[in-house]
Amino acid sequence: MRYNVHVYAVVRIKVAVHANDHQEAMEAADDILARNADLLQWYKVPPELEASIQAPMILHCESAEETVGYLVDEDGDDEHENSRFYDEERRPVKGDV
Numbered sequence: 001m002r003y004n005v006h007v008y009a010v011v012r013i014k015v016a017v018h019a020n021d022h023q024e025a026m027e028a029a030d031d032i033l034a035r036n037a038d039l040l041q042w043y044k045v046p047p048e049l050e051a052s053i054q055a056p057m058i059l060h061c062e063s064a065e066e067t068v069g070y071l072v073d074e075d076g077d078d079e080h081e082n083s084r085f086y087d088e089e090r091r092p093v094k095g096d097v
């Protein structure tokens with residue numbers, strides 16, 4: 001039996017931005033993604049061809065349009081001493097130092 005399984009996965013996208021601090025960097029990254037959503041390369045088999053595709057096969061991939069967190073790295077900080085994790089509301093994750 002063939003099944004079409006929709007896996008709701010979050011995709012990590014690395015965005016280079018110029019900012020004065022972590023908060024501004026996250027806001028800039030969100031803005032870039034919002035303004036350039038059509039540039040993200042997603043995959044989709046035309047619906048009329050889905051039935052003819054032999055499983056296993058990925059039929060469709062697109063953004064979940066959900067952000068569950070952020071990791072902010074400073075360029076040049078190779079030891080990641082200034083890297084910080086933030087939640088979906090851009091609040092620092094407790095215990096991250």
